[in-house]
Amino acid sequence: MTDKTHQAPPGPGFSTLSLHAGQRPDPTTGARATPIYQSASFVFPDAEFAAGLFNIERAGHVYSRLSNPTNAVLEERIAALDGAVGAIATASGQAAMHLAVTTICSAGDHIVASRSLYGGTHNLLEYTLPRFGIETTFVDPRDPAAFAAAVRDNTKLLFGEILGNPGLEVLNVPVVADVAHQAGLPLMVDATFSTPYLCRPIEFGADLVVHSATKFLSGHGVVIGGLLVDGGSFDWEASKRFPTLTEPYDGFHDLVFAEEFGPQAFITRARKEGLRDFGACMAPMTAFQILQGLETLPLRMSRHVANTREVVAFLQDHPAVASVSYPELDEHPDRALAAELLPLGVGAVFAFELKGAREAGRAFIESLELFSHLANVGDAKSLVIHPASTTHHRMDAAALKAAGIGEGLIRLSIGLEDASDLVADLSRGLRRVTKLLAAKS
């Protein structure tokens, strides 16, 4: 191999794809923006064309639960940004996660997942899926050997968040992907916190990606949506563990997805079965609104990261703050890994521990005026929450500790305001904490 002598021509850049991928000016009206195709169903030109659509021999749309022209632009755009073969827009990030699991897992199957997960994902894996016969073993996201050790004969999936919630453990995607592939399994990564602007997990070996598009992808906090993304690189046939993709499917005239669709096998089955039968589709208006956000994703993420760095620097030096967990800091155990996987920045969600624990946390949050106290991240506006009493309230003290969540932990999602105003607001809260600490001492 002689790397220096071979160079492929460049394709469109990330910003160009953010604006254009998947969409052409509307051929009928000339509309430059993606139209909202607010239609439940689509007219067939003739009976033969209709038969072709139903038999997957024609490209087009039948019914908006299965596909919709507005959603298709969003799906294609996120696939382009993630370097994937295809994607499916879903009603929420949770729906994307559920669609992924149910496309390859059946009753009796097993998942190995990071134990540092969004509370909603934890609920699905820990409490709900076991009712349907799908069990999950949770492991330390920083311990790839633990992923390997937890794999069983019936395991179908390894899963983790690129940035753990809320501790920001950086998932070592190349190493965990290698663990997965050696076991004949795919690795799925939740990349909600990073977006493809900061990290493209498929390029590091991940096979599937899920996003909550409610967060940074849309950036405006006005919609709920999810995206399931298929990298197209996993060899389902070689693994011999995935009958839903490699054996005839009664529900589609004995179609064998891996044989007929090759790299698109997973995402095609997910659409033709999971979206069809579970029905957690995205509304076209939602897809349109997420597309408006995606157009400015590179600009917004740069600003999110820049603001976050200023806020982190401020908090790190404040006497009322016990610790700050942000993977760009020298003391963070994943600093080197973060620099490798997320060179443009490690996002805008991070946590810090106040001195004074639970009481201080409550006083701090109630003193803030610019930060909004709510259960979301990735808004253009800055947000704050106390995980132990909200997103992770179902976890007992031991589980919280195992997930790296202290009782006084505060999670921030840094928005696009002027950084100086954010620092001023946080200063207000920290003054209250300082007074509280002084009164107690």
Place this chain on the structure above:
Amino acid sequence: MRTTVAGSEVFIGTGSRAFDRALPGIVFLHGAGMDHTVWVMAARHFARKGFCVVAPDLPGHGRSGGQPLASVEAMADWLGELLAVLGVTEARVVGHSLGALIAYTFCAGQPELCRRLVLLGMSAPMPVAAAMLAAAQDDHPAAFEMANTWSHSQRGKLGGNETPGMWMFSTGQRLMERTLPGVFHADLVACNTFDPPAAETIGCPVMVIAGSADQMTPPARGRSVVADLEQAGCCVELVELPGSGHAMISECPNAVLDSLIRALT
């Protein structure tokens, strides 16, 4: 479906229907570094319409065993052996890019078997860029990236896929990345050294489908093939797909299928 040719296993896509040699046959031949999955939509259509679909993975490609063959002539001979093994005695032959060269050569050599010929992304000869050949010789990923980039029109590089939710650019890339070392280079060498049989040897009606924005086999090459066939007295039709690149099966799946239906039924 699987069978054996010259001691090696061959995978054949049949459009998800049982193989039945009594039905009129259609052969679909994929291009360099590809496999039968590029034909999924056309294969499913013609299988549903009562044809015996034979969409093989060439030796060393996709799910087929064996080593890649060194020349278009060898590939055409292999196709003849495959059809003999299958008991297919007449067929419509469709090929894309390298597959078009194989289809053309097969029909020239065995005109008695061929009822129709459809050539997509055709050029005769089919010179290959030296940079891509060199990268492929080193099994360097840049070879796939060159082929993929040059195979899509400028419009196609930004998507707008007719198939909902699919990003065709990465799909082409992933398909080529699945090839074993040496396979893509062998395919490109076969294209580069292709010596077209005389047009007079083609005895069946022909359709040439060209993409107006094809950088790999520019439409002028397709027109030249048509002119040669017309001069030889062939019944030939040219279909030019506006704005399409070389990856016309994914860029214009419905227009390609419409053209195939017109050519083959």
